[in-house]
Amino acid sequence: MSDETHTAETGPSHWLVEVGVALLTLLFGVVILLGSIQVGIDWGVEGPKPGFFPFYISLFIIVASTVNLVHVNTGRDGKPGPFSTWEQLRRVMSVVVPSVAYVAFVPFLGMYVSSILLIGVFMTWLGGYSLWKTVPIAVGVPVVAYIVFERYFQIALPKGPVEYWLGL
């Protein structure tokens, strides 16, 4: 269901991302290796020390990541062409950026207010809806969530200054 015109398909190359991911997993493996050595990887009086199992796990990660790096460079794995086109990435970013902001706001503004903002941003910015249509849904959904989660299931969700002011 893509509307790409095939003449304009550019984006970060797949090869680059594959190499990046393999390097990242390699780095992760090294971090786990160091962490395991920190707590001991040999045999102690209680049996294998806590680092024993993770140490070998990290070895697997490092070796397999290296193999993946080699495969990517010899063309065995990975698809040719772009990882995603810039257009696709733009769309993905248009979800990632508001979501990251949402997640950052939750500890400060509480979940309900942040949700109102998130839905509002999505509907007005990405969907082009007027405020008349946006506000009922943006406010309505968190209110329904409040009723369902807080009242019916008795689960407290993070709240911020607005809720305190309202006495909830």
Place this chain on the structure above:
Amino acid sequence: MEEIGNLFHGFATVLQPYNIWLMVLGIVLGVIIGVLPGLGGANGVAILLPLTFSMSPTSAIIMLSCIYWGALFGGAITSVLFNIPGEPWSVATTFDGHPMAQNGRAGEALTAAFTSSFIGALFAVLVITLVAPLVARFALQFGAAEKFGVYFLAFCSFVGLSKEPPFKTVVAMMIGFALAAVGLDHMTGQLRLTFGFTELLAGFDFLIAVIGLFGIGEILLTMEEGLQFKGRSANINPRVVFQTWMELPRYWATSIRSCIIGCWMGITPAGATPASFMSYGIAKRLSPRGRNFGKGEVEGVVAPETAAHAAGTSALLPMLSLGVPGSPTAAVLLGGLLIWGLQPGPLLFVEQKEFVWGLIASMYLGNIVGLLVVLTCVPVMAAILRIPFPVIAPIILVLCAIGAYTVHNNPFDVVMMMVFGVLGYVLKKCNYPLAPLVLALVLGDKAEEAFRQALLGSQGSLTVFWSNWLVGSIMALGLIALFWPMIQNGMARLRPRPAV
């Protein structure tokens, strides 16, 4: 037989008004979840799991398994109407289901899909009823080395039998193990791999990983394709339903074959998706109507749906009787069991009879209720997917965030969810399978515990894993599964090529 008696006890437990209400609620929620992108089997169960903390484990598992059923049914709706597979194993359903919808036969396709799912799942539940207690009794003999052998077999199957490049599967799996190791080491009580971050004290929770990887990651992937869902409308009226039901018995052979394929593959880990493809492929080759497959042939819907649901259900068999889940959703359910303080595995059948048989009984009833619900509610469900993306996407995000938060009441988990989400998007695009990562995250601690206990018993000698015929054969099966692609290649080369 003792099992039948237990089963009827189970029915008695399930047929209480509160539990029936939970069943219906679970199915409806499940179908909605199955229809929406970004939610779906594993993620939906993960989000709704914390809601069940206040219920008794039996009621909770009844509701959760009904959510699972609902999601299975819901996935078929999107496959047929919108050509979007709700789950990986619904892909094969789109091959014939969507062309049928495009030819105006959506109602027929959906009825065929739902009924096939019902039959496949029913078959699998019968198998579970008869076989699970036997397996559990057998597994009571397992010591630590045998337990580790079973985990070893499960993980090797993922590496050897999945279609992703094996070394990427290994990396994904090992990342899951490493993440599982972060935090408190259960055997020595020491902190490890936290590097001084207090947020990592509790380690990484598999629920957060599932919501992020499968939920957020899926939404991001869907975003690439643009913001529109264009689908066909469906009209399921009783006339279409009965007409299709009259027609379905023609395909009894395909049905039975698919049930067997599904059950067999579902019991092995990573089995549900290959089961549906395999069943479709075999049906296409063996059926007199094989040439019409792909253009809108009912049998092309019956075969994959029966197999996929049989597999998805029988994935619960090793989870219940051995403590090894065969699919990410089964892994989440297993995680739930652990949270409620139950030990899946052979002892569950001995110590928690009411729970196990209540669950199995609810599978029968949930299946029936599910079929009724989807047959009546398809237009409503399809309408949900027509809600424009800019409206539905943030709502799904909010639901995921709520789900992530309610696990430990920790705002940091919501941050982790986003991290896993972006990670899931990138990993999926680079062909790293996510299912082994989640399985390793759920089972990592248990597998490590079994490993260390076995080694403790043998004073550090690895020969303990080949010390008797039982553990040796399990390990050998694991090695065969691990090197299966190479074995297959070798066999193909040895076979003489037929003259063309």
